[in-house]
Amino acid sequence: MSDIDLANDYVEVELQTLPLDAWHRARGGRMVPFAGYHMPVQYEGIMAEHLWVRESAGLFDVSHMGQLLLSGDALDDELEKLIPADVKGVQLGQQKYSLLLAENGGILDDLMFSRWPGGIYMVVNGACKWDDIAHLREHLPDAITLNHLEDRALLALQGPKAFDALKRHTIGRWPLDALVFMRGGLFEIAGVEAYISRSGYTGEDGFEISIPADQAEKIADLLCGEPEVKPIGLGARDSLRLEADLPLYGHDLDPETTPIMAALGFAVASKRRREEANFPGATRILMERENGPVSKRVGLLVEGRQPVREGAAVLDADGSEVGKVTSGGFAPTLGAPIAMAYVPAALAEVGTRIQLNQRGKVHEATVAAMPFVSHRYVRGAK
Known part of the structure; x- marks a missing residue:
């Protein structure tokens, strides 16, 4: 697994x-x-679970995430004052x-949102959902309702x-295969109303399923009763x-990191939004988009077998620290250690040799094209 310290996050709060x-x-x-919850890190082992998802199907419980429903007059206009997406479109x-986004263009959180009848359904990260909710309530007018x-x-x-x-148990106004990547709709799973989107956090084809909490066990039993499916941990x-x-927010993304630094330029791809430039930090973000950022998130292939973890220093030719590893671990699909890091723009080109210092030990690495493993999203009819 990568370098998330699962055992030490949020230990000072009541879980x-x-x-x-x-x-x-x-x-x-x-x-x-x-993220403030008791959560399963593994069942039979991280390596086996990882490979099972790449080959078959895994069920993840991500109920710690914040599910929000926004509604009200001029919602699209007001939300566009806080995020760079083309909400109206x-x-x-x-x-x-x-x-x-923060006023300086830094990232307060990354999120997914969908158009629902009468409003916007939004999913935010569990670790900062309360801060997100407070930020939205502070900056959205009273005419906007946040549930x-x-x-x-x-x-x-x-x-x-x-x-x-999933198809064996799902009925709706249209067949499940009508959903393609980043589309969603209302369905029933064994009589339980569910909002299903074709999306996820693994690079594989898959679905995120929002259901009433009191029906979660029924649906989890049903899905894990299928031969393709096993429960999978964090x-x-x-x-x-x-x-x-x-x-991952809090590791690779934070309030000091802009979308351009984070290699998330697609999040500001709307020509209209760029021309209007009325989202937080627009001047800085658009300048970086035009001229390039000072530092940039890159992928690294690390030599040897030992993973390099979050916090390891990126070194320049003189041995001085010029960047940081933000995520790192062993990649089961590749059989090798990989990492993400922020490096000076001059070192961000694929193929550049990089040295990393982890607790006094120097590791050799190479800037690699990402993703390390190709996405397998379904973008057309299955």
């Missing part, structure tokens, strides 16, 4: 339990503190990735066989996302 807490424990899930059922959907669970079914397993989720070039 909450997921709707499936007892379900995880009954299946041998090893529970650790993460998002059609019913369409999903988009975006960023909650935190605390009575809902969120499950992610990921892997090349996820479609086959450890494999982390190594999967690292291979797929999916940055």
Whole structure:
């Protein structure tokens, strides 16, 4: 797995339990503190779980994430003052990735949002959902209603066989295969109403499933009763996302990092939004987009077998520290250690040799094209 210190995140707060807490424990899930919750880090082992998702399908419990529903007059206009996405252009059922930005252009969180009938459904990171909710309530006018959907669970079914397993139990106004990557809609799974989007955090085809929390055990049992599906923990989720070039907030993204530095320029791809330049930090972000950032997030292939972890220093030719590793670990699919790091722009070209210092030991690495493992999203009819 990568370098997330799962056992030490948020240990000073009273931990909450997921709707499936007892379900995880009954299946041998090893529970650790993460994002203020007891969460399963693994069941049978991170390596085995990682490879199972790449080959078949895994069920992740991501109910710690914040599920929000925004509604009200002029919602699109008001939300565009806080995020750089083209909210107005998002059609019913369409999903988009975006960023909650600070005034300096730094990233307060990354998020997904979808157009629902009568509003915007938004999923934010569990570790900072309360800060996000406070930020949205502070900056959105009183005419906008924000509902935190605390009575809902969120499950992610990921892997090349996820479609086959889910289709057997799903009915809706249209067939499940009508959903392609970053589209969603209302369905029923064994009589339970579910909002299903074709998306996820592994680089594989898959689905995120929002359901009433009191129905989570029923749906988890149903899906894990399929031969393709096993429950998967946080450890494999982390190594999967690292291979797929999916940055993690609080590690690879933070309030001092802009979208351009983070190699997330696609999040400011709308010509209209760039021309209007009315999102937080627009001047800085657009200048970096035009001229390039001072430093940039890159992928690294690390020589040898030992992973390099978060916090390791990136060295220049003189041995001085010029950057930091933000995520690192062993990549089961590749059979080699990989990492993400921020390096000076002059060192960001693919193929550049890099030295890393981890606790006094120097490791050799090479800047690599990302993702390390190709995405397998379904962008057309299956």
